Structures are given as C-alpha cells and as structure tokens.
Amino acid sequence: MIPLVAKAFPAPLKPITLALVGNPNVGKTTLFNSLSGLRQHTANYPGVTVEIKKASVLHKGVPIDLLDLPGAYSLAARSPDELIPTQILLGLHCVECRPDVVVAVVDATNLERNLYLVHQVLEVDLPLIICLTMVDMAEAAGATIRCDLLAERMGCPVVWVHPVKGVGIDILLDTILGYQKTPKPKPMDWPLALVKETEQVKTLCKKETPDFMIRRALFDTDGEAAKDLILEKPLLASALAKARKGLADSGFLLPQAESIQRYEDIRKRLVGVQELPKAGVSWTDRLDAWLTHPVSGTLFFLLAMFLVFESVFLLATPIMNWLSAIHEMLGDWVLTTLPEGPFTDLLAHGIIQGVGGVLVFLPQICILFTLLAILEDTGYMARAAFLVDHLMARCGLSGKSFIPLLSSLACAVPGILSTRVIEDRRDRLATILVAPLMSCSARLPVYTLVVAACFAPELGHSPWLGGVMLFAMYMLGLILAPLVALVLKRTLLHGPAPLFVLELPRYQIPNWKSVLHKVMDAGWSFVGRAGSTILAAMVLIWALLYFPTNDLKGGSYPKRVNLLKQEGKGEEALHWQAIWREQSYLGIAGKAMEPVFRPLGWDWRLSVAAIASFPAREVVVGTLAQLYAQEEEEDNIVKALQATDSPLTPAAGLSLMVFFALCCQCVSTLVVIGRETNSWFWPLFTFTYMTILAYAGAWVAFQLGTWIWG
Amino acid sequence: MTPSNFCSLDQLRPGEIAWVTHVDGTDDLSQRLGDLGLQRGVEIELLGRAPWGDPLRLRVGNWRLGLRRQEAARIHLQKTSIH
Known part of the structure; x- marks a missing residue:
C-alpha cells in the first residue's frame, strides 16, 4: 500500500533558490516580473529599509524560489542595507538561506x-548564470557580442533575454534547472600580497568566514563588512588596519586598487568578445540636448510637473468625491436599516468611515504612480532629478527628492511611497520626514472654511485677502520643508554626503506591464499593509467620541438623539448630539486641553476639533459641525463660526490654519512612515516635531493676527 | 600660449573630450567612482550642464551620467589620449 501512495503523491522537490543581481536600469525588475508574474511578495528585515522581492514559480515541475536583490553597481557596502546582498550570497544572512544559483543581469550595451558587479559575484563561490539584456539595442547600435566567448572567459553560461517580449525566458529557466551541471565560475587571481594578508586576517576570524567577506572588510575602509567582522572579534580592528598598511607597502593602494585590478581583468576577458561601434551621437543625446538644457529643459520640466500635478487633482477629485458619496450612502443605509446601538454606530461611523478613509487615497496613489512610472520608464525621471539637483542640494537633499516632495502637495502618502527611488538612506529618511509638511489636498477644506469664516470680503476684508491667505499657507510648507530637511541633515541624519551619481539611461517607450506592476505595488503596499492599521486607529477615535453614552442621570444620548430625529426635531437632535460629543472621552480630553490651546486663541470647541481630527485633518470640518450643532455643510458651519456668542476672530482663524498647515494630523501618513522606515520611532518623531512646529507657528500667527486685526 | 593639456573634470568645456589620469582622495567616494569605472585611461566627454551649472552631464565610455561639480573636481584629466 505504502509505495502506491508514494507514487500518487511524489515527494515535493526541494525548490531551487535563485538570486537575481545586477546594476540599476538594466531591466532586472522587468525580468523578475516576467519570471514571476503577479505572484510576488516583499520581505522586510529588522533594522534596514531595503525590501527584497520574492516569488515562487514552477518550471517543468520544478519549483524555483526567486529573490530579487537590490540593484547595485558594486558589492562594496557602507551601510547595513548595502551589506544585505553580500550576506545573502555568502549565506551569512540572519533570515534568508543561501541561494543555490545566481543570475546576473547584464546590459549588453x-x-x-x-x-564589474559580476566580477565580484564570481568570488562568492556559487553557480552563476549571466543573463544579457538589451542585446537588440547593442546590435542596433552596431555592436556584436560573442556570447560563447564571454561564457568561456567568465566560466559560466551566458543566455540572452528580452524580458519585455518574453524572448529567451524559457532558455534561461532551463539553464537554471541545470545549474548543478554548469561549469565553475572563474574568479580572478589576486596578487600574492592580498592573498597573504587575507590568510593572515582569516586566522583571527571565525573558521567559517568566507575569504570574500574578509576581502570586502579589507577593501571597504570603514565599510559595513569590516564593522560586521569586528563586532564578532574586536581584535580584528587592528589586524585589518595592519593588513591594509601591508597592502599599501606592496603597491596595492586602497580604496582604488580593487576597481583598478578588476577593470583591468575585465578588459582582458573582453578582448575579442565585443566589437564596439565608434561612439556616435545617439538620439538620446540629441533629445537630452533639449531636455536637460537650462532654458528649454527647465520649461519642459515645469510643464511636465504641472501636468502630473494637475492630472492628479483633476482626475482623482471626481473619483474621490464619488467614493465618499458611496461610503456616506452606505453609512446612512446602515444607520436607517439596522437597529440602533453601539454596533450600528461603530459600523456606520467607525468601520465604514475608516475603510472609506483608506480607499479615498487610492485614486490619488494609482493616478500619481501611473504617471510617475511612465516618467521613470521613459528615462525622463533621471533628467528631472538632474535638472533640480542643484536646488535640492542646497537643503542637503538631492534631485531625487524633488518628485516625492512635489507629490506630497497632492497627498503625503503617495509622496512617501515614491521615495523608494532614493538610494541613500539618510536622504530618503529626510525626504520622508519633511514630506508631510507640504500642504496636501486634505488641508484645503480647513483653509477654505477658515477663509470663508474669517477673511471673507463681507466681513470688511479686502477681496484679495482670502487668496493671499491660501497662498501663504502653501508657501509655509514649501519654505519650511527644505529648512527642516537641512536641519535634519545637519543633526539627526548627519553623515558624509553620498556620492550623487545619476545614470542617465537611454530614452525608451514605457512598457505597460511594468507600469501596471508599479501602480499595483504602490496601491497594495498602501491598502494591504497600512490599511488595517489606519482602520484600527479610526475605530479607536470613533470609540473615544462615542463613549460614554449615558448622561449623569443615566439617560442615553444615542437614544435621545435618535428619538428626536424620528420626531423630526432635527435642530434639537443636533443640539443633543453636540452635548454628547462634548462629554465623550475625547470631548473631556479636549476641554482639559483647552488651557494648552488658549495661547493660540482657541476656545474648547476648536481644541476638541483639533484633537478629534488626529486621524485625518479633514475630519475637523465634520467635528466642528457636530460641536456647533450644525448640518455638515460648509455654509452652515461658516455662519455658526461667525454667529456664536464668541465668534472665530481672524487671529484665531489664522492660528488654526497655520496649526493645520504644519501639524501631522493624519494617521495614514504616520502609518505609511512606519511601514516605509520599518520602525515606530520615525512616525513618532514626525508627529512630535510637526506638532511642536505647528503649535509654535500657530502661536506666532495668533500674536501676529492680534497685532494686525486687534 | 597653448591651453594646458591637463585639467580637472569640472573645468572641461561642453563638447570637449578628455582622458582620466587619476582620481583624488582615499575615502569611500573615490572608491565609488572607481567602482563605476571612473579611473585612469577612461574617456570622458562633457555633454552639458544643468541650470546653475551643476550637476554636469557626461559621457563615460558609452554610458551617460550626471555628476556634481564638487565630485567632478576630484577627477583629473588630460586632453590628449593616454592610449
């Protein structure tokens, strides 16, 4: 019986683990996507911000686990992030097991x-397959490449693929299946001095430490490999320094010696392999002469950015309105059909509102990422970064930070997600931390409400004042974000300036599959991974505004409000609802906090509204409506703000606007910061510094307003 | 007087071609430049400059890259072929 079962269910084959390595812009991600389709997921590791994409595929019945290592020009590592590929390739990583085979993606042009990177990978002692991309472009430019000769010189199989068209993928997969039969890669012979010094250092290391790791520790002065080894054996610090000195004495001058020797060896291996055409002026050069020109390039850049920004606003707004209409309808339907009670209220105001609050960001994310992916895939993104780099360098950032900050004018969530293109960790963090300072579209309702209530021409103000106020609020973020970035880069994120090397890839027509991938990736990382946390926060805020439900005499607020509504006494119902909110936990907290907000010129209603709007700024309008016992319509709230016994003064209005311009009252942003930085410290830090900034700014604004308007 | 045969990369004029003689420095920046192949003997052409004259748009061998003036100043060139 037993053999029969075994026949019917053959033991599952052990999957082949494969690691993809390659330079940036060589089509590595496109190859990974065409190998894996949509079945991929990302892996996060503690303490680092890099993400590694993983996928499992089946080829001829053999399972293959793919690992897409971050694109890099070299395995030299100056940060824990950069050491991960080396650790994985050597089998020293804490989570990932060692791959069985490496595929190096190589741009044939x-x-x-x-x-150079492949040359380093030859030394990690793993079967290697070289996968050439862009062979068609190399040939179109007049180059010829002899794959058989290259394979012989490098000691590994060479296959060529066209990942977009799917050409060669099967051959690549077949080669992967036969990895055990591939010849052994031929690493270069290092000078005797280096071999000796490596041996010397090795005697002090743990026995299983690979030679490659020791060489990396020697090559990268102050690099991560050395730090890693010294952490285990402190004695190594002096041994490495001594070894480096010994190398220098024998003419092996670090840090350049590694690259000089490797390139020399590569050039030797390439003799006869490729016939290079004489470098002529390509049409990319011709286009660049216009698109990176100080005048025509800048004009085109401004036009492109304007179009991106406008389309996000114009295309996303109707969809967002439509989405909020649906979730309001759904909420109303729940309230009218289900029996009243905390559960119904939770469903209508907590969960449906919360899900709506998550989904409302999706149109912006998808539209922005479609446009950004197109710009990136055409190659224009690198030119945009090139054009604005000098401007961004003044605040300690690089040109790559510009687009994420610009996107944050629409919404900080996609802005923060788009910082992934910034390779330098500190630059990326600084960009993430200041992105929420840009005035996003969710601040607009607050601004327009205050402008209508305090600075309207009917109140005797100049008709220009409203526009000036709005402009000032946007300028506040635009000026403060670079300043804060500069401060951060000088203090918390201090470190040596990263090398700004911006490869300017050939212009090409974007591939819709790759665009779709990027959009889905961004959408999913928001909804799938941040969504649940945002929802939980929304439900918590709901509970704090809902409970306790009973007044001092034991009467129930929800019952009373419902009864009044059924009797058609809408105004009275709203009045009681306001009282209910006032004595809720959040209301009590707001009242207790009132003295804190008094220097800003706020009464308790504004204090409660500001605190209640923690999950999302735009909630402030709705909360004010509830507190002033009004229907949620701007005109009514404006009237209420003007007409109550203590109307909102222009000074208090200004301070409210400035507070909202600078605070980080947005759970989604904070959760996304947490996800992207892989830590809870940074969202807390962002919230704290922005709240302090907002409070200080609002105080100044109130003093200024009192001085101007009395 | 004939212009000097030697200059650093940030002094190159658009359209000029030159060959690398050496790269200054012993920090990781010079290592990174070396990893990218910016080392003795490599042919470089200045294709253009961004607004405010920085960064520079270069052709190195047969690829194109943007590099800031500050880093370009470390790369020393000679205008007649090394080969």
Missing part, C-alpha cells in the same frame, strides 16, 4: 561596467 555597457558590458564593461556591468561586468
């Missing part, structure tokens, strides 16, 4: 520079 630029063999020499691409083979």
Whole structure:
C-alpha cells in the first residue's frame, strides 16, 4: 500500500533558490516580473529599509524560489542595507538561506561596467548564470557580442533575454534547472600580497568566514563588512588596519586598487568578445540636448510637473468625491436599516468611515504612480532629478527628492511611497520626514472654511485677502520643508554626503506591464499593509467620541438623539448630539486641553476639533459641525463660526490654519512612515516635531493676527 | 600660449573630450567612482550642464551620467589620449 501512495503523491522537490543581481536600469525588475508574474511578495528585515522581492514559480515541475536583490553597481557596502546582498550570497544572512544559483543581469550595451558587479559575484563561490539584456539595442547600435566567448572567459553560461517580449525566458529557466551541471565560475587571481594578508586576517576570524567577506572588510575602509567582522572579534580592528598598511607597502593602494585590478581583468576577458561601434551621437543625446538644457529643459520640466500635478487633482477629485458619496450612502443605509446601538454606530461611523478613509487615497496613489512610472520608464525621471539637483542640494537633499516632495502637495502618502527611488538612506529618511509638511489636498477644506469664516470680503476684508491667505499657507510648507530637511541633515541624519551619481539611461517607450506592476505595488503596499492599521486607529477615535453614552442621570444620548430625529426635531437632535460629543472621552480630553490651546486663541470647541481630527485633518470640518450643532455643510458651519456668542476672530482663524498647515494630523501618513522606515520611532518623531512646529507657528500667527486685526 | 593639456573634470568645456589620469582622495567616494569605472585611461566627454551649472552631464565610455561639480573636481584629466 505504502509505495502506491508514494507514487500518487511524489515527494515535493526541494525548490531551487535563485538570486537575481545586477546594476540599476538594466531591466532586472522587468525580468523578475516576467519570471514571476503577479505572484510576488516583499520581505522586510529588522533594522534596514531595503525590501527584497520574492516569488515562487514552477518550471517543468520544478519549483524555483526567486529573490530579487537590490540593484547595485558594486558589492562594496557602507551601510547595513548595502551589506544585505553580500550576506545573502555568502549565506551569512540572519533570515534568508543561501541561494543555490545566481543570475546576473547584464546590459549588453555597457558590458564593461556591468561586468564589474559580476566580477565580484564570481568570488562568492556559487553557480552563476549571466543573463544579457538589451542585446537588440547593442546590435542596433552596431555592436556584436560573442556570447560563447564571454561564457568561456567568465566560466559560466551566458543566455540572452528580452524580458519585455518574453524572448529567451524559457532558455534561461532551463539553464537554471541545470545549474548543478554548469561549469565553475572563474574568479580572478589576486596578487600574492592580498592573498597573504587575507590568510593572515582569516586566522583571527571565525573558521567559517568566507575569504570574500574578509576581502570586502579589507577593501571597504570603514565599510559595513569590516564593522560586521569586528563586532564578532574586536581584535580584528587592528589586524585589518595592519593588513591594509601591508597592502599599501606592496603597491596595492586602497580604496582604488580593487576597481583598478578588476577593470583591468575585465578588459582582458573582453578582448575579442565585443566589437564596439565608434561612439556616435545617439538620439538620446540629441533629445537630452533639449531636455536637460537650462532654458528649454527647465520649461519642459515645469510643464511636465504641472501636468502630473494637475492630472492628479483633476482626475482623482471626481473619483474621490464619488467614493465618499458611496461610503456616506452606505453609512446612512446602515444607520436607517439596522437597529440602533453601539454596533450600528461603530459600523456606520467607525468601520465604514475608516475603510472609506483608506480607499479615498487610492485614486490619488494609482493616478500619481501611473504617471510617475511612465516618467521613470521613459528615462525622463533621471533628467528631472538632474535638472533640480542643484536646488535640492542646497537643503542637503538631492534631485531625487524633488518628485516625492512635489507629490506630497497632492497627498503625503503617495509622496512617501515614491521615495523608494532614493538610494541613500539618510536622504530618503529626510525626504520622508519633511514630506508631510507640504500642504496636501486634505488641508484645503480647513483653509477654505477658515477663509470663508474669517477673511471673507463681507466681513470688511479686502477681496484679495482670502487668496493671499491660501497662498501663504502653501508657501509655509514649501519654505519650511527644505529648512527642516537641512536641519535634519545637519543633526539627526548627519553623515558624509553620498556620492550623487545619476545614470542617465537611454530614452525608451514605457512598457505597460511594468507600469501596471508599479501602480499595483504602490496601491497594495498602501491598502494591504497600512490599511488595517489606519482602520484600527479610526475605530479607536470613533470609540473615544462615542463613549460614554449615558448622561449623569443615566439617560442615553444615542437614544435621545435618535428619538428626536424620528420626531423630526432635527435642530434639537443636533443640539443633543453636540452635548454628547462634548462629554465623550475625547470631548473631556479636549476641554482639559483647552488651557494648552488658549495661547493660540482657541476656545474648547476648536481644541476638541483639533484633537478629534488626529486621524485625518479633514475630519475637523465634520467635528466642528457636530460641536456647533450644525448640518455638515460648509455654509452652515461658516455662519455658526461667525454667529456664536464668541465668534472665530481672524487671529484665531489664522492660528488654526497655520496649526493645520504644519501639524501631522493624519494617521495614514504616520502609518505609511512606519511601514516605509520599518520602525515606530520615525512616525513618532514626525508627529512630535510637526506638532511642536505647528503649535509654535500657530502661536506666532495668533500674536501676529492680534497685532494686525486687534 | 597653448591651453594646458591637463585639467580637472569640472573645468572641461561642453563638447570637449578628455582622458582620466587619476582620481583624488582615499575615502569611500573615490572608491565609488572607481567602482563605476571612473579611473585612469577612461574617456570622458562633457555633454552639458544643468541650470546653475551643476550637476554636469557626461559621457563615460558609452554610458551617460550626471555628476556634481564638487565630485567632478576630484577627477583629473588630460586632453590628449593616454592610449
């Protein structure tokens, strides 16, 4: 019986683990996508911000686990993030197991520079397959490449693929299946001095430490490999320094010696492999002469950015309105059909509102990422970063931070997600931390409400004042974000300036599959991973505004409000609802906090509204409506703000606007910061510094307003 | 007087071609430049400059890159071929 069962269910084959390595812009991600389809997921590791994409595929019945290592020009590592590929390839990583085979993706139009990374990978002692991309472009430019000769010189199989068209993928997969039969890669012979010094250092290391790791520790002065080894054996610090000195004495001058020797070896191996055409003026050069020109390039850049920004506003707004209409309808339907009680209220005001609050960001994320993916895939994104780099360098950032900050004018969530293109960790963090300072579209309702209530021409103000106020609020973020970035880069994120190397890839027509991938990736990382946390926060705020439900005499507020509504006494119902909110936990907290907000010129209603709007700024309008016992319509709230016994003064209005311009009252942003930085420290930090900034700014604004308007 | 045969990369004029003689520095910045193949003998052409004259748009061998003036100043060139 037993053999029969075994026949019917053959033991599952052990999957082949494969790691993809390659330079940036060589089509590595496109290859990964065409190998894996949509079945991929991302892996996060503690303490680092890099994400590694993983996928499992089946080829001819054999399972293959794919690991997409971050694109890099070299395995030299100056940060824990950069050491991860080396650790994985050597089997020293804490989570990932060692791959069985490595596929190196190589741009055929630029063999020499691409083979540098491959040259390092030859030494990790794993079967290697070289996968050439852009062979068609190399041939179109007049180059010829002899794959058989390259394979012989490097000691590994060479296959060529066209990942977009799917050409060669099957051959690549077949080669992967036969990895055990591939010849052994041929690493270069290092000078005797280096071999000796490596041996010397090795005697002090743990026995299983690979030679490659020791060489990395020697090559990268102050690099991460050395730090890693010294952490285990403190004695190594002096041994490494001594070894480096010994190398220098024998003419092996670090840090350049590694690259000089490797490139020399690569050039030797490439003799006869490629026939290079004479470098002529390509049409990318011709286009660049216009698109990176100080005048025409800048004009085109401004036009492109304006179009991106406008389309996000114009296309997303109707969809967002439509989405909020649906979730309001759904909420109303729940309230009218289900029996009243805390559960119904939770469903209508907590969960449906919360889900709506998550989904409302999706149109912006999808539209922005479609446009950004197109800009990136055409190659224009690198030019945009090139054009604004000098401007951004003044605040300690690089040109790559510009687009994420610009996107944050629409919404900080996609803005923060788009910082992934910034390779330098500190630059990326600084950009993430200041992105929420840009005035996003959710602040607009607050601004327009205050402008209508305090600075309207009917109140005797100049008709220009409203516009000036709005402009000032936007300028506040635009000026403060670079300043804060500068302060951060000088203090908390202090460190050596990263090398700004911006590869300007060839212009090409974007591939819709790759665009779709990027959009889905961004959408999913928001909804799938941040969504649940946002929802939980929304439900918590709901509970704080809902409970306690009973007044001092034991009467129930929800019952009373419902009864009044059924009797058609709408105004009275709203009045009681306001009292109910006032004595809720959040209301009590707001009242207790009133003295804190008094220097800003706020009464308790504004204090409660500001605190209640913690999950999302735009909630402040709705909360004010509830507190002033009005229907949620701007005109009514404006009237209420003007007519109550203590109307909102222009000074208090200004301070409210400034507070909302600078605070980080947005759970979604904070959760996304947490996800992207892989830590809870940074969202807390962002919330704290922005709240302090907002409070100080609002105080100044109130003093200024009192001085101007009395 | 004939212009000097030697200059650093940030002094190159648009359209000029030159060859790298050496790269200054022993920090990781010079290592990174070396990893990218910016080392002795490599042919470089200045294709253009961004607004405010920085960064520079270069052709190195047969690829294109943007590099800031500050870093370009470390790369020393000679205008007649090394080969």
